[in-house]
Amino acid sequence: MHNQILADNKNILWQGKSFKKRLIRISIWLLLIMIGVISAMTLEIRWSRMGTLATALDTISRFWPPDISIWAEMGMPVLETIMMALLGTVTSVIISIPVIIMAARNIKIPFKTFFYIVGRFIIIISRSVHELVWALIFVTALGLGAFPGVLALSVRSIGFISKMMAESIENIDENQVEAIEATGANPIQIWIYAIMPQIIPTLIAVLIYRWDVNFRASTILGVVGAGGVGYLLDIAMKTYTYGRATAVIIVIIILVGIGELSSAKLRDKYVKESERG
Amino acid sequence: MALLKLENLSKTYKTGDKALKDINLEVNKGDFISVIGSSGAGKSTMIRCINRLIEPNKNSHIYLENEDLVSLDQKKMRKARRKIGMIFQEFNLVERLTVMENLLSGRLGYTSTFNSIFRRFKKDEINNAYELLDRVGLRDMVNKKATELSGGQRQRVGIARALMQDPKILLADEPTSSLDPEIGENIIKLIREITKERNNTVLINIHDVDLALEYSDRIIGLKNGKKIFEGKSQEVTLDVRNMIYRGAEDAQSNTS
Numbered sequence: 001m002h003n004q005i006l007a008d009n010k011n012i013l014w015q016g017k018s019f020k021k022r023l024i025r026i027s028i029w030l031l032l033i034m035i036g037v038i039s040a041m042t043l044e045i046r047w048s049r050m051g052t053l054a055t056a057l058d059t060i061s062r063f064w065p066p067d068i069s070i071w072a073e074m075g076m077p078v079l080e081t082i083m084m085a086l087l088g089t090v091t092s093v094i095i096s097i098p099v100i101i102m103a104a105r106n107i108k109i110p111f112k113t114f115f116y117i118v119g120r121f122i123i124i125i126s127r128s129v130h131e132l133v134w135a136l137i138f139v140t141a142l143g144l145g146a147f148p149g150v151l152a153l154s155v156r157s158i159g160f161i162s163k164m165m166a167e168s169i170e171n172i173d174e175n176q177v178e179a180i181e182a183t184g185a186n187p188i189q190i191w192i193y194a195i196m197p198q199i200i201p202t203l204i205a206v207l208i209y210r211w212d213v214n215f216r217a218s219t220i221l222g223v224v225g226a227g228g229v230g231y232l233l234d235i236a237m238k239t240y241t242y243g244r245a246t247a248v249i250i251v252i253i254i255l256v257g258i259g260e261l262s263s264a265k266l267r268d269k270y271v272k273e274s275e276r277g
Numbered sequence: 278m279a280l281l282k283l284e285n286l287s288k289t290y291k292t293g294d295k296a297l298k299d300i301n302l303e304v305n306k307g308d309f310i311s312v313i314g315s316s317g318a319g320k321s322t323m324i325r326c327i328n329r330l331i332e333p334n335k336n337s338h339i340y341l342e343n344e345d346l347v348s349l350d351q352k353k354m355r356k357a358r359r360k361i362g363m364i365f366q367e368f369n370l371v372e373r374l375t376v377m378e379n380l381l382s383g384r385l386g387y388t389s390t391f392n393s394i395f396r397r398f399k400k401d402e403i404n405n406a407y408e409l410l411d412r413v414g415l416r417d418m419v420n421k422k423a424t425e426l427s428g429g430q431r432q433r434v435g436i437a438r439a440l441m442q443d444p445k446i447l448l449a450d451e452p453t454s455s456l457d458p459e460i461g462e463n464i465i466k467l468i469r470e471i472t473k474e475r476n477n478t479v480l481i482n483i484h485d486v487d488l489a490l491e492y493s494d495r496i497i498g499l500k501n502g503k504k505i506f507e508g509k510s511q512e513v514t515l516d517v518r519n520m521i522y523r524g525a526e527d528a529q530s531n532t533s
Contacts, residue, residue: 173372175365175367175369176369176370176371176372178330178365178369179363179365179369179370179371179435179438180371180382180385181330181358182328182330182358182361182363183358183359183382183383183384183385183386183438183442184355184356184357184358184359184385184386184387184442185355185382185385185386185393186355186385186390188390188393188394189385189388189390189393192393192394193371193374193378193382193385193393194371197371197372197373197374198371198372198373200373201373
């Protein structure tokens with residue numbers, strides 16, 4: 001039977017997990033372990049090819065010391081990385097505008113049902129394909145360089161930005177809209193005075209977050225030929241100049257650290273400020 | 278000649294709910310009229326039909342200075358809305374804008390889209406906003422955001438915003454219901470005084486009958502979407518009150 005404890009004279013009945021619930025719990029754990037074992041088996045990990053601890057350590061040791069002479073050539077790629085993240089974020093906001101209009105239920109446009117589905121579809125596609133895959137597609141289509149990187153970041157960001165902004169618009173306080181409408185304001189004025197003030201805090205938060213994500217992504221996009229510091233890393237690895245690779249990785253870590261810090265600072269400054277009202 | 282004249286004002290919602298049934302009413306310049314009735318009687322619908330925030334039935338007529346508002350297209354309706362100020366139960370200030378910006382938004386109907394994008398308003402509009410803020414006692418709050426104000430202060434801003442339109446008629450939808458009774462009474466008093474100073478016309482929905490009787494020239498009683506009473510405050514006897522606020526059966530036995 002169930003574990004039943006009568007708390008002293010207060011008639012409060014405490015029930016522990018019933019046998020049935022325990023059984024379910026144990027079964028779930030067993031199932032998870034089984035899935036783990038099965039996946040390991042299907043992956044056919046060949047331990048024989050993995051080398052010994054000694055060979056692994058030997059390879060790792062070749063990454064040391066970092067060949068910091070490469071830093072002299074890194075000015076442009078670093079700039080390119082930063083610009084890619086910035087441009088990718090800004091471009092994606094611009095491309096997101098029509099998607100947001102399609103995907104927010106309370107924005108009335110002709111053929112809304114059709115466009116709503118299109119909008120949601122774009123959001124799903126954008127979010128479900130990784131930026132490296134987007135970068136591969138654009139590098140193949142447009143050639144090497146930073147431009148396909150910018151496109152990859154912006155296409156990847158559209159989904160998140162559109163989803164968040166569409167939801168923000170769906171959640172606005174209609175009372176404020178009604179009041180501005182009652183003054184005789186036209187639709188554009190209603191947008192500027194009643195809707196924008198309500199969604200701008202979300203927009204700022206989304207922008208900072210997405211810029212942060214894009215900044216981290218942009219450091220690696222070069223691996224598939226989309227420019228920036230990642231490209232140097234790719235070349236260093238392919239030419240077995242591991243010391244150079246380490247030097248690039250150090251720069252990437254520093255860049256990501258700076259990005260992290262500055263986005264936290266921006267968030268503190270703008271998001272919290274607008275939350276205070 | 279009546280400033281505002283409602284003729285057969287009806288509203289049937291898509292759900293089939295008949296919120297208003299053939300309301301006829303004349304409002305003269307300088308009137309202060311309260312509409313009373315229990316919740317669901319159609320008070321808010323009536324107020325919102327006048328500036329067509331809610332679209333009335335096609336066969337209704339709303340004459341404001343002899344212009345039938347029901348027949349106007351959107352652009353002309355926007356022009357007409359400038360003449361109708363509105364005060365709301367939940368104040369409906371734009372929360373993230375400052376007090377001054379909220380007041381100036383009352384002038385949007387008179388401002389070009391271009392100028393409103395850059396928040397450019399005329400000098401006398403800004404001066405007028407300062408004067409109104411002085412009048413409602415919020416001069417010090419001019420650069421505060423709406424979120425920083427108390428309920429009573431917000432409603433004062435709401436009143437000032439509506440008056441910024443320089444309206445022919447002021448509509449108020451339960452302006453006291455979200456406030457403490459004492460503050461609510463101050464707000465009604467303020468609306469009464471400030472509109473008398475300006476010889477403004479007021480049509481106000483109000484839940485609190487005692488407040489309505491104390492401050493209004495005329496009382497309209499709504500019940501189930503019908504106007505069942507119109508008269509001076511003194512004429513609202515206990516019988517009349519019962520008729521307006523009690524169940525349908527009671528009302529019939531009273532009126533028969």
